[in-house]
Amino acid sequence: MLQLNIQNETSRLRSVILGTAKSIGPVPKVEDCYDPKSIQHVLAGTYPKEEDMILEMDAVAKVFEKYNVEVFRPTILQNYNQIFSRDIAFVIENKLIKANILPDREKEYLAIKHVLEQIDDENIIQLPKECHVEGGDVMPWNEYIFVGTYSGADYADYITARTNMDAVIALQELFPDKIVKPFELRKSNNEPKDNALHLDCCFQPIGKNKAILHKNGFLIEREYEWLLNYFGKENVFEITKDEMYNMNSNVFSISEEVIISEQNFTRLNTWLRDKGFTVEEVPYTEIAKQEGLLRCSTMPLIRD
Structure with missing residues (x-):
């Protein structure tokens, strides 16, 4: 059996579900996209290719193999996008909480049945159905x-609004x-630069006491200020x-010392190394076209 344990975002990772890009299916129609960035790439003819x-x-x-992390992958569904495993469920302490995601994506949850059977x-x-929540919006931090x-x-009215106050109360x-x-x-349905699809699109804690933050992702300035003060200005990397x-x-x-990052994040990766982090760089620009990146495609199950 898997002894789930997630207290925060940075303790040493032991076990994780990593999504899969296999058999992702054809380029979606604009009306079938769930976020403005995917729409932009569909219209531009630059939607990412499965092999990439x-x-x-x-x-x-x-990278996970290098650090001896146990990796589970979803069962492959034909012609179906299963990259973003963070959306379908998330772990806090020893509980796996099934996200009440868009009904079209229920199959994604069933594709991790082989993992669920070990819990x-x-x-x-399973939260009550009025609770909308996705893992990208939920961050345990001690x-x-x-x-x-x-x-x-x-x-x-917003396809980009994924987590409601009912879910906050339920948690x-x-x-x-x-x-x-x-x-x-x-939130914005049509302007990706003004849309924070999930909390991890504009904020993430790293290390023991540091964070990455984007002010404009927050609707209420004092909530952004709270995070800035909580981590301390000198510990926060502000992104444009x-x-x-x-x-x-x-x-x-x-872990608190090791971060997987996209190889083109030059300014961020330089700052991380200056702060003493080991940065494992990977190519991820194609996946990023769907408004998701490394945190979105991983679902941690066990951290020390």
Whole structure:
């Protein structure tokens, strides 16, 4: 059996689900896209090719192998996008919480059945159906659970609004000993540079006490200020609008010292190395075209 354990984003990783780009299917129609960045690439004829994305994900799998991390992959569904394993479920403490994602994506969850069978049933949680939540919005950080949300009355109008306040309340009830702290995110259906699809598109804690942050991703300035003060200005790497668009905050920590990052994130990777991190660089620009990067395509199950 898998003894799930996730207390934060950066403790030493032991076991993870990495999505797959195999048999991803044809280029989607614009009306079938879930985010503005994918739409942009479909219209421009630059939507990523399956073979390129397979190579990118293989590069990540090799890094995990190097650090002796146990890697699970989903069962391959024909002509189906299964790259973003973070969307379908997430682990906090010893619980795996099934995300109530877009109904079209239910099959993705069933494709990790071989992993779910190794988890004690009582540790698999299905939230009530009014709770919308995706793993990219949920960040356990020791005594906190940071949650990206959108509580506007026009929530239903945004395909990019993925986590609602019902889910925030449900998490508070599930983890009464934690402080569940919501952050209102800026949403746009048609302008990717003004859209924080998930919290990890504009923020991510790294190391012991550092963070990557993008101010414009937050609707409420004082919530952004809270994070800046919590980590301390000198410990925060602020990314620009273009860097957010290229998903610079969506790196992935193997430990407090080791971070997997995209090879073109020159400014970020230089800063990380200056701060003493080991940076494992991989190519991930094709996957980034779907408004997701390294954190989105991984679902940690066990950290020390």
